Amino acid sequence: MLKLQNVDVFYGKVQALSDVCINVEQGQIVALVGSNGAGKSTTLKTISGLLKPSRGSVEYKGQHIAGLAPDMIVKLGIGHCPEERHVWPQMTVWENLMMGAYSRNDKDGIERDLQTNYEIFPKLLARKTQKAGSLSGGEQQMLAIGRTLMIRPDLVMFDEPSLGLSPLFVEHTAQIIRDINKNGRTILLVEQNAQMALKMAHKAYVLESGRIVLEGTGEELLFNPYVKKAYLGI
């Protein structure tokens, strides 16, 4: 479904990704783990068009998308739920969710997805008219996820959805991501919380200093001695 081949990305003169190859199959949950500054967010930003690779190709459903503008990529069905939530603080919860449906025109479908979101996140319904900036961190994370789902994406990319959440909330978020996947969406999950990510992943990649150093099924990596030592702290 999504295929990155030999991707290089630079910030000015600083190379952030080198020769990255990632393959995401339809219906899977694919995890991308790595420590701070490894290049995880950079990878997602490259897929969603916020950054342009200087080399390599990004292929989505057989179409080359590297270099396309982010709004075009959204229209192709890729949703990117960015790191640190990035909700619009001065807009209401409802407005934030509706912005997710910005490039859609199916009124009924939008309304249905809105209701589905309210079912998954009852808190959002209760705070519908409240400014997003006044929500708690966890609630903002739900809003960010909800907004991305409003795109009705086939591929959803989450960038550290568990960051700054209490353990209880982390489990809850993990469950939600599994549910989203069960509903037929493919997922690319970036996490520092390797434990959580690897447990649910069908396939996983380990990124270090902009390079893929390991790949395998979630289970394989979970029991890989190197991963255990470096990322799971066992």
Next chain:
Amino acid sequence: MNTFKRFSPLLLILVILLTPTVIKDNYTFHLLIMVAIYVVMTQGLNLIFGYTGFLSFGQQAYLAIGAYVSAMLALRLGLSFWVTWPLAILATVLVGLFIGFVTLRLRGAYFVIVTIGFAEVVRLLPMNIDALGGPPGLRGLPTPNIHIGNLININFEGTKIPYFYLAWAMALFAIFIVNRLVNSRQGRAFLAIRENDSLAQAVGINIFKYSIFSFTVSVALAGAAGAFFGHYVTHISPEISAFHWTLSMILMVVVGGQGTIWGPVIGSFIFTLLPEWLRAAEQLRLPIYGVLLILAVLFMPNGVLPWLRKIWHQFTEKTRKAPPEAGSSPTHQASS
């Protein structure tokens, strides 16, 4: 190169000293004097704008304050230029300190509008206050003649050469001070403020203090130039508080190269001499300047200076390589 750098100020002084042996006509001297006055003003603007990053676009106010304070002291109290000049600079410093205290806590748009608004108020004062001469301004400002007993007797009337030397002494002094400042601890603080306010704060730079300092020096230079200008043309009017003075300074600083010492100097030359060459297109001069300013920012964001440097480098490289040793291998590639 190093020896060149060390001796370039001396070279410059020599060039200035020898200029009167080459140039004879008064009009050229007048232009060169104006260049020097602009050098002082643009060094000031460059310090606050180019080095510290504040859009101080009301500089004409300090020009006017310097000019009017000096003129009033000279005309009403009969003081010599050599007394009124420092007092005028002092006055601009005091006003600058006050305005700095009010505005420099605020950033960006607020600072711009308050400095421009203040300049607007300053512009209204001489126009509407009769004691300041009203719209016609003040006439008959004394020239900076120097009489010390019978020993030294420098007369500024008739010839422009003493003005030329004095103006360029002032200009060199301005360059010297700004150069010293930006290469000191303060200078690094200025740059830090320009590059990133919050970061500068985080590394413990007292932004407010340094900003005030930079602003005060900047307006002092404007005041010095304004007062000098008044005693040079011996007549000032509210026109000296018009925005076009600052506009010229912005052009000179940006096109010449903001945040560099010599950029504004080159800019001062360009925009004092260019009108002479653009005579034919006089009507379109200002629209052309507008386009020039835009193009300069977009395509030479560091001004013409780096570009000139590059040409100079290519030139010196070439001349250095020019006399090839006989029989030297043609495949030889010099790396710089």
Next chain:
Amino acid sequence: MLEIILQYIVDGLMVGTTYALVAMGLTMIFGMMDIINFAHGELYMIGAVLAYYLTSTLKLNFFLSLAVVVLLTFAFGAFLERILMRRIRNAPHAMTAAVTIGLSMFLANFVYFVMGPVPQSIKAPFPLKAIFLGPIMLTQSRIFAAGVTIFTIIATNYIIKHTKLGRAIRATIQDHMAASLAGVNTHKIYSFGFAYGTALAALAGVLLGAMFVVTPFMGESMLGKAWIVVIVGGLGNIPGAIFAAVIIGVTESLTAGLWNSSWANMVSFIIVIIVLLIKPQGLFGKATK
């Protein structure tokens, strides 16, 4: 005496609301692109000059001219955004200031070159006969200007608050990366914002130009007023800008009427200083961005 003062206040109200149009565009452009637009006064001037040529040279009807000016300047704004503003968006203020100052110099002096130094007036079909509301005198041109202004402000507010486009604009202002990820073509939004701000300023130019005179340099003093309005009202705050515009208009009118018109700017400036000393974020501004 009271009647005269009342008259000044009403005059100030009518002129002041049009300042809000200019100020709204200015604060919108600043909020969206972080550009301090020194050429905004010239966009206002261009509206007036275009209306002058349309009504006098092309003999177009005033109301039709107004519509044509709004459309033309909207397109002109989009064009400027495309060739210039896009390159300096989010650049350091020193850079954006220099570019917009260059643009302002170019526009004002080029129009001066074309139009010459003689102040012109826009032929408006309003009878000079005044309407009396008790002791207060109103002219039709002022009533029309105030009416159009209020309508435009309400319409703008509606667009921003209650439409999909308005949501996209606010989203782009608050977090442009998130807006991109939601499928917003932010380039288009910036283009629209700059074009809209240009058209608002030009509209004010037509309305005020029809009351006073048209000169190539009329933008300079308007820019100052618009900034004062923006700062008193709070940067990026549209309702604040409207209140501040009215306050500044009335203050000016009272100062000019009771004292001397050349001190009007001074009084406005003193208001700015007082506001900044007491409430640096503007009378209606909140502490947050």
